[in-house]
Amino acid sequence: MDQRTRFLKTINGQLPDRPPTFVTLTPQMAQKLADATGISYEEPIDSLLSTRISHTGMLTKLGNDCVGIASAAPKDHPTLTREDGIKVNEWGMTFKSTGLYDEFYEYPLANAESVKDIEVYDFPDPFAEGRFDHAKSTFKKYSGQYGIVAELETSIFETAWYLTGLEKFFMDMMMGTPYVETLLDRIMHINTEIGKELIRIGADMIWCGDDFGGQSGMLLDPDQWRTVFKPRISWMFEEFRKVNPDIKIAWHSCGSIIPIIPDFIEIGLDVLNPLQPLAKDMTPEKLKKEFGKDLIFFGGIDVQDLLPNGTAEEVNKEVTRRMHIFGEGGKYIVAPAHNIQPDTPVENVMAYFEAVKEFRY
Numbered sequence: 178m179d180q181r182t183r184f185l186k187t188i189n190g191q192l193p194d195r196p197p198t199f200v201t202l203t204p205q206m207a208q209k210l211a212d213a214t215g216i217s218y219e220e221p222i223d224s225l226l227s228t229r230i231s232h233t234g235m236l237t238k239l240g241n242d243c244v245g246i247a248s249a250a251p252k253d254h255p256t257l258t259r260e261d262g263i264k265v266n267e268w269g270m271t272f273k274s275t276g277l278y279d280e281f282y283e284y285p286l287a288n289a290e291s292v293k294d295i296e297v298y299d300f301p302d303p304f305a306e307g308r309f310d311h312a313k314s315t316f317k318k319y320s321g322q323y324g325i326v327a328e329l330e331t332s333i334f335e336t337a338w339y340l341t342g343l344e345k346f347f348m349d350m351m352m353g354t355p356y357v358e359t360l361l362d363r364i365m366h367i368n369t370e371i372g373k374e375l376i377r378i379g380a381d382m383i384w385c386g387d388d389f390g391g392q393s394g395m396l397l398d399p400d401q402w403r404t405v406f407k408p409r410i411s412w413m414f415e416e417f418r419k420v421n422p423d424i425k426i427a428w429h430s431c432g433s434i435i436p437i438i439p440d441f442i443e444i445g446l447d448v449l450n451p452l453q454p455l456a457k458d459m460t461p462e463k464l465k466k467e468f469g470k471d472l473i474f475f476g477g478i479d480v481q482d483l484l485p486n487g488t489a490e491e492v493n494k495e496v497t498r499r500m501h502i503f504g505e506g507g508k509y510i511v512a513p514a515h516n517i518q519p520d521t522p523v524e525n526v527m528a529y530f531e532a533v534k535e536f537r538y
Contacts, residue, residue, distance in 0.1 A: 178193060178194045179322060180197065180237075180241075180242040180243075180322055180323045180324065181242075181320075181321070181322055181323055181324055183195070183197045183242050183324075184197040184242050184243055184323070184324025184381065184510075185324065185381065186507070187473065187507060187508065187509065187510060188324075188381065188382055188425045188447070188448065188473060188510075189425075190473070190507070190508060191507060192506070192507035192538055193507060193538070194537060194538065195500075195504075195533065195534075195536045195537055195538060196500055196503075196504050196507075196509045196510060196511040196533065196536065197242035197243060197324060197510050197511070198240060198241060198242055198243075198510070198511045198512060198530070198533045199241055199242065199243040199245075199324075199326065199475075199510055199512045200236055200239070200240075200241055200512060200513060200517065200526075200529070200530075201228050201229050201232075201236075201245070201512075201513070201515075201516045201517070202228065202231075202232050202235075202236070202516055202517050203228060203277070203516050203517065203518055203519055204221050204228075204231070204232075205277065205518075205519035206516070206517050206518060206519045206521060206526075207219070207231070207232040207235060209519060209523055210235060210239070210523060210526060211235065213523040214235075214239075214523075216234070216235045216238055216239075217234065217235070218232075218235070219231065219232050219233070219234055219235065222247075222249055222311055223249055223250040223255055223256050224247050224248065224249045224250060224311075225247075225248075225266070225268075225331060226245075226247040226248075226328045226329075226331075228516045229245045229247060229328045229384075229516075230245040230246060230247045230249075230311070230315070230328055233245070233315065233319070237319070237323065239526075239530050240530040240533060240534055241323070242323060242324055243323055243324040243325070243326050243510070244315060244319040244323045244324070244325055244326065245315075245326050245327075245328045245384075246311070246312035246315050246316055246325060246326070246327055246328065246375055246378065246380060247312060247327065247328035247329070247375070248303075248308050248309065248312065248371045248374075248375070249307070249308060249309075249310070249311045249312070250266065250267055250308075251267065251301075251302070251305030251306055251307045251308045252305075252306050252307035253305065253306065253307075254267040254301070254305065255267075262274070263282050264279060267301045267305075268285075268300070268301055268336070268339070268340065269285035269298075269299065269340070270284075270285065270339050270340065271283045271285070277519065281339065281342075284339070284340060284341055284342040284345070285298075285340055286298065286340040286341045286360070287341060287342050287345060289340075289341060289356045289360070290354060290355070290356060291355055291356055292355050292356055292359045294356055295356050295359045295360050295363060296359070300363060300364075300367060301367060303367050303368075303370035303371045303374070304370070304374070308371075309374055309375070309378065312327075312375060312378055313378055316378050316379050316380075320379055324381050324382070325379060325380045325381050325382075326380060326381070326382050326383075326384050326427075327372060327375035327376060327378075327380035327382070327383040327384065328375075328384050329368055329371060329372045329375070329383060329384065329385045329386075331368075331386070331387060332364075332365070332368050332385045332386060332387050332410070332413065333361055333364055333365050333368070333387055333406060333409055333410070333413075334361075334387035334388075334389065334406060335387045335388060336364045336368070337357075337360055337361055337364055340360070341360075347397070350397075350401075350405065351401075361405070361409060362409070365409050365412070365413065368413075369412075369413050369416050369417075372385065372413070372416075372417055373416060373417060373419075373420045376417060376420045376421050376424050377420060380424070381424075381425065382424070382425040382426070382427055382447075382448065383417055383424055383425075383426055383427070384427040384428075384429060384448075384450065385410075385413065385426065385427065385428050385429070386427075386428050386429025386430055386450070387406070387429075387430060388429075388430055388431040388432060389402060389406070389430045389432070389434050389437065390430055390431060390432020390433045390434040390453070390456060391431075391432045391433065391456075392432060392433070392453075392455065392456050392457065393433060393456070393457045394432075394433050394457055395432075395433070395434060395436060395437070396432070399436040399437055402437055402440075403437075403440060407437075407440055407444065410428075410441075410444060411444040411445075414426055414444055414445050414446070418445075425447045425448060425473075426445065426446055426447050426448065427446075427447065427448035427449070427450050427475055428441060428446050428448070428449060428450065429450045429451055430450075430451075431451060431453050431456075431514075431515070432453055432456045432459075433453070433456040433457040433458055433459055435457075435458050435459070438467075438468055438472075439468075442468065442471045442472065446472065447472070447473055448472065448473040448474075448475050448510070449464075449468070449472045449473070449474055449475065450474075450475040450476045450510075450512070451475070451476030451477070451512070451513075451514040451515060452464060452474055452475070452476040452477035452503075452514060453476075453514045453515075454477060454478070454479040454481075454483070454514060455479060455481050455482065461474075461477060461499050461502040461503050462502060464503075465502055465503060465505065469505070469506070469508065472508070473508040473509065473510065474503045474508065474509050474510070475509070475510040475512060476510075476512045476513070476514045477499050477503055477509075477511070477512070477514060478495075478496055478499060478511065478512060478513045478514060478529065479495075479513075479514060480513045480514055480515045480516070480517060480518060480521070481514075483495055484513065484517060484518075484521045484525050484526075484529070485518065485520040485521045485522075485525075487525065488525075489522075489524045489525055489527070489528035490528070492525045492528040492529055492532070493528045493529075493531060493532040494532075496511065496528075496529055496532040496533065497532050497535075497536060499511070500532075500533070500536050504536075504538065507538060511533055513529070
């Protein structure tokens with residue numbers, strides 16, 4: 178069975194030969210794999226979702242069944258590096274390199290208080306020249322053989338706090354500071370337009386997301402989530418389905434989010450990601466039993482302990498075990514629960530792909 182057929186069967190609730198896989202890498206891990214395998218290293222794409230759409234040539238050679246497309250920085254506003262080494266992207270977010278990751282340096286809306294503060298801010302143009310060039314070229318190259326996944330990970334919440342700072346955003350949301358609703362709506366509309374254009378390009382599935390969970394539970398009260406975020410996410414889903422009624426919608430939220438999974442099902446979610454293995458109650462057995470009738474699962478392979486610290490044999494065994502549980506009935510896209518980090522041995526990455534390729538329903 179070819180990669181595209183395998184992916185399409187899975188997201189449409191049909192039984193393929195095995196689960197499709199969609200691995201993503203940090204640039205450092207991609208370099209390690211290039212050095213070890215001889216596969217050419219590809220420079221990361223300039224995008225907020227760089228790790229989700231980069232290294233495509235390498236990953237399809239290793240065994241990915243899916244290819245990601247996303248909006249990239251436009252031609253007139255690429256990510257710039259100032260003389261002091263601080264990076265600035267088109268949203269005005271600033272980053273300081275720590276070697277492994279770029280960490281936030283300053284928050285451009287750290288002093289926002291009023292609706293006017295949002296109205297005068299220079300937000301990105303969703304249709305800026307060149308924004309979709311990479312997505313279109315990737316689609317043209319890979320769409321005949323691979324599943325095409327449109328990436329829209331930081332849909333509302335995360336982009337908001339990337340602009341204000343996390344502590345400020347939580348406090349202002351709790352206190353009802355006037356700018357919050359306006360900021361969330363502005364981000365929602367920008368990202369919805371980007372998502373709709375990626376669907377028009379030809380995506381089979383759109384992968385949205387915000388991290389609403391931590392290792393031991395929700396980051397915010399579920400009722401507050403239902404008041405602030407659920408209506409906006411529901412509106413986004415409706416807008417996406419106006420473009421393509423058959424589009425499959427995936428949502429990414431790290432951490433333990435058990436209380437709001439039924440809400441996602443209610444508003445039309447098809448695919449849940451990343452099924453963080455070590456988060457509270459996010460076991461494959463519990464998720465499959467409680468939500469397997471309504472959802473396709475995507476992710477579930479541990480990047481915190483198993484991949485970096487396990488043996489190749491342990492990786493193979495655990496990946497196989499999780500494919501048996503999550504994949505019952507064929508509704509599973511097997512994937513690491515996040516980008517594979519550079520502390521992972523190359524042998525374990527290869528053991529992951531070998532386990533996937535050897536598995537049969």
